[in-house]
Amino acid sequence: MKLDKNIETPRLIIRSYKESDRDFCLSLWCDNENGEYMADPLYKNIDEKYLSYFDGMDDDPDGYYMIVETKGDGKPVGTMCMFPENDNYDIGYCVSKEHWRKGFGSEMIEAVIGFVKAHGGAVLNIPLYMIASTERFL
Numbered sequence: 001m002k003l004d005k006n007i008e009t010p011r012l013i014i015r016s017y018k019e020s021d022r023d024f025c026l027s028l029w030c031d032n033e034n035g036e037y038m039a040d041p042l043y044k045n046i047d048e049k050y051l052s053y054f055d056g057m058d059d060d061p062d063g064y065y066m067i068v069e070t071k072g073d074g075k076p077v078g079t080m081c082m083f084p085e086n087d088n089y090d091i092g093y094c095v096s097k098e099h100w101r102k103g104f105g106s107e108m109i110e111a112v113i114g115f116v117k118a119h120g121g122a123v124l125n126i127p128l129y130m131i132a133s134t135e136r137f138l
Contacts, residue, residue: 001064008071009111012104014080017065022054024067024076034097068095068108077104080112087122 007014017025028034057065063083069076078095091112095105109126116124 001061002059003064003066007066007111007115009107011071012077012107012111013069013071013074014066014108014111015069017058017067017079019054019058021067021076025054025079028079028094028096031097034094068093068104078108080108082112082116084119084121087120088125089116089121089123090125092126 002016003014063081066080066082067076068078068080076096077099078093080093081091083090089112091109093105093108093112095108113124
């Protein structure tokens with residue numbers, strides 16, 4: 001799924017994933033420290049099967065894959081995903097370690113809550129391991 005329009009916050013733009021974002025996602029999700037709470041393999045263990053998961057991610061019919069950029073310079077600082085089912089939305093997010101403790105995670109989640117409400121969502125699920133890790137990173 002693609003966003004109809006970007007989601008904006010005071011400091012961030014959340015936009016749909018594009019194939020050209022693949023290297024940024026890999027550097028983030030497969031990093032030893034940054035990916036500690038993610039199910040992705042370490043960068044050194046990436047194989048063709050894992051890389052094939054990126055095929056079609058730019059318009060996945062089951063969910064939204066998004067890149068988070070800073071306003072002004074457009075530098076990517078994180079990723080998000082949302083998987084809607086009826087009025088229930090599962091979300092995931094990752095902030096690059098260079099941007100931990102700057103409030104980006106909180107800003108991203110707040111923006112997605114607004115998006116979910118605007119689209120008739122009633123329930124937002126965030127995995128517990130992500131909430132536990134946010135104390136260090138938000």
